[in-house]
Amino acid sequence: MSDLIIETRGLNYYFGTQKVVDDLSLKVKKGSIYGFLGPNGAGKTTSIKILLNLLKSPKDTVFLFGKEINSNRIASLKRLGALVEQPAIYAHMTGRENLVNRCMLLNIDKAKSTDLLELVGLSDAANKKAGKYSLGMKQRLGIALALLSDPELLLLDEPTNGLDPNGIIEIRNLMIDLASKHGKTILVSSHLLSEIERIASHVGIINKGKLLFQGTINELHDLSKPTLEIEVQNAAQAASLLTENGYELIATTENKISLLFKSAEENGKINTLLVQNGFIVTSIYQIRKDLEHLFLDITKNN
Ligand SMILES: Nc1ncnc2c1ncn2[C@@H]1O[C@H](COP(=O)(O)OP(=O)(O)OP(=O)(O)O)[C@@H](O)[C@H]1O
Numbered sequence: 201m202s203d204l205i206i207e208t209r210g211l212n213y214y215f216g217t218q219k220v221v222d223d224l225s226l227k228v229k230k231g232s233i234y235g236f237l238g239p240n241g242a243g244k245t246t247s248i249k250i251l252l253n254l255l256k257s258p259k260d261t262v263f264l265f266g267k268e269i270n271s272n273r274i275a276s277l278k279r280l281g282a283l284v285e286q287p288a289i290y291a292h293m294t295g296r297e298n299l300v301n302r303c304m305l306l307n308i309d310k311a312k313s314t315d316l317l318e319l320v321g322l323s324d325a326a327n328k329k330a331g332k333y334s335l336g337m338k339q340r341l342g343i344a345l346a347l348l349s350d351p352e353l354l355l356l357d358e359p360t361n362g363l364d365p366n367g368i369i370e371i372r373n374l375m376i377d378l379a380s381k382h383g384k385t386i387l388v389s390s391h392l393l394s395e396i397e398r399i400a401s402h403v404g405i406i407n408k409g410k411l412l413f414q415g416t417i418n419e420l421h422d423l424s425k426p427t428l429e430i431e432v433q434n435a436a437q438a439a440s441l442l443t444e445n446g447y448e449l450i451a452t453t454e455n456k457i458s459l460l461f462k463s464a465e466e467n468g469k470i471n472t473l474l475v476q477n478g479f480i481v482t483s484i485y486q487i488r489k490d491l492e493h494l495f496l497d498i499t500k501n502n
Contacts, residue, residue, distance in 0.1 A: 202266055203229050203230045204227055204228060204229060204230075204263070204266070205228050205229065205230050205264065205265060205352070205353050205385045206226055206227070206228035206234075206251060206263070206264060206353070206385075206387060207225075207226065207227055207228070207262075207263040207266075208224050208225055208226045208247075208250075208251075208257075208261055208262050208263070209225055209260070209261050209262075209263070210223050210224070210225055210261060211223070211224040211225070211226075211247075211250065211257060211258070211261040211262060212224075212258070212261075213243075213246060213247075213250060213255065213257070213409075215246075219409055220243050220246050220409050221243050221246055221247055221250065221409045222243075222408065222409035222410045223410065223411075224243075224247060224406070224409065224410070224411050225411065225414075226247070226404055226411065226414070227414065228385065228387055228402070229385075229402065230385055231379065231383065231385055232379075232385060232386075232400075232401045232402045233375060233376070233379045233385075233386045233388065233399050233400045233401050233402070234385075234386065234387045234388070234400065234401075234402045234403070234404060235388060235389075235390065235395075235396030235397075235399070235400030235402065235403045235404070235417075236248075236387055236388065236389040236390070236404050236406065237389070237390055237391070237393060237396050237403060237404065237405045237406070237495065238389075238391060238405060238406035238407050238499070239391050239407060239499055240391055242391075242406045242407050242408065242409070242499075243406055243408070243409040244357065244358075244389040244391075244406060245284065245285070245357055245358075245389070246409075247406070248282070248284055248355050248357050248387070248389060249284065250262060251264065251269075251355055251387075252277070252280075252282055252284065252355065253269055253270070253273050253276075253277065254284075256270065257269060257270065264276040264279070264280065264353070265279055265352075265353075278349065278351075279351055279352050279353060280351045280352070280353040280354070280355060281345075281346030281347055281348075281349065281351035281353070281354050281355075282346055282354070282355040282356070282357075283339070283342045283343055283346050283354075283355070283356045283357060283359055284355070284357040285357065286342075287338055287339065287341060287342025287343075287345065288342075288345070289330045289338060289341055289342065289345070290330065291329065291330055291331030292329065292331060293329070293330060294326065294327050294328055294329055294330065295317060295322050295325055295326050295327075295328065295330050295333065295337075295341050295344075296313055296314075296317060296326040296327060298330055298341060298345065299312075299313035299316060299317065299341075299344060299345065299348065300313050302345055302348055303348060306348060306349055308348055308349065312348060313344075313348075314326075316344040316347055316348060317344065319344065319347070319374075319377075320340040320341070320343055320344045320347075320374060321340060321370065321374070322337060322340055322341060322344065325337060334367065335362055335363055335364075335367060336363045336364065336366070336367025336368075336370055336371065339359055339360075339363065339367070339371055340370065340371065340374065342359075343356070343359070343371075343374065347378075351384070352383075352384065352385060353384070353385045353386075353387070354378065354384050354385070354386045354387070354388075355386075355387050356375070356386065356387070356388045356389070357389050358389055358390055358391070359371050359375075359388060360372065360390070360395055361390075368395070372395070372398060372399055375388060375399055376399055379401075388400070393491055393492050393495040394492065397417065397491055400417055401416065401417060402414075402415065402416055402417065403415065403416075403417055403420050405495065405498055405499065407498075407499040412498050412499065413498055420491065420494070421491065423494060424488055424489040424490070424491060424493075424494045425460060425461070425488075425489070426460075426461040426486050426487060426488040426489075427450060427458050427459065427460060427461055427486070427487050427489075428458070428459050428460070428461045428462075428467060428470070428484070428485075428486055428487075429456060429457075429458055429483075429484070429485050429486070429487055430456065430457045430458075430459075430470065430471075430474070430481060430483070430484050431455055431456050431481070431482045431483040431484070432455065432456070432457060432474060432479050432480065432481045432482065433455065433479065433480045433482070434479060435452055435453065435454060435455050435456060435457055436452060436454075437479075438457060438474055438479045439452040439457050441473065441474070441477055441479070442457065442459070442470065442473070442474075445473060447459055447470065448460065455482075461486050467484060467486075470484075471484055
């Protein structure tokens with residue numbers, strides 16, 4: 201049996217003539233926190249709405265829990281909870297009343313609302329009107345509402361958007377707890393790599409509707425290959441010497457040479473070669489492109 205909770209196969213979606221989702225093949229494994237990353241307008245919200253069947257997908261392109269979504273709509277939706285755009289909260293009701301109200305609609309034991317207030321850290325504010333909640337508290341209440349039916353899968357669309365640093369940390373920790381302690385699978389979208397990097401086990405990077413990268417967070421790190429930077433006087437002549445000795449250079453400026461990092465031993469050999477040939481090496485160091493730059497590169501080249 202497949203361990204994929206979400207799978208899309210070559211999914212396309214159009215608004216009028218605009219192709220907003222382009223040949224998208226997502227694979228979200230059970231128990232993962234899947235960071236769905238992309239700049240504004242990349243197609244994240246549209247994709248999430250398709251997963252929720254709020255927008256209809258072509259037949260046999262979207263599978264939730266191993267089943268085609270259009271022919272298993274109710275059964276699939278029962279197993280997932282979602283927070284897309286603004287949480288549907290009654291401002292004139294307290295946090296607890298919002299949850300109790302939803303319990304009654306879903307025919308769930310009202311006592312569940314107390315557990316969820318605790319889980320999302322709103323116990324102390326349970327009797328405060330939700331309209332008076334901070335943005336972060338509203339998001340947490342939204343997540344509590346999404347969790348009422350004890351779903352296996354959570355779809356969260358930019359849940360930290362607009363939150364202050366404390367609010368961001370709270371939601372981040374909540375997501376980590378939900379996956380690690382409560383066994384939930386979470387797909388969370390964001391336009392900020394720094395957000396996703398801290399919590400996700402897997403990452404999908406989308407731009408203009410196309411999936412440009414999909415893999416584990418470690419596989420994403422592996423993509424950012426380190427380089428060796430050598431600061432040396434007479435860099436042009438030093439570069440010629442290195443090329444004559446079989447080294448492939450990435451770039452040379454007036455006083456610096458860059459090449460692909462291979463090993464510390466190799467660094468030593470290069471240094472010795474330069475020094476023995478009379479070059480004055482002022483600095484030699486390794487640089488690894490940070491993920492933020494990698495993300496920008498991936499989305500820019502699309
Ligand atoms: N209801 C709609 N009708 C027409 N075009 C739409 C509609 N909703 C979204 N779009 C367009 O589809 C594209 C993808 O939008 P979407 O909201 O899915 O992106 P996103 O990655 O979620 O971005 P953001 O982070 O800004 O929400 C954009 O060009 C947007 O303008």
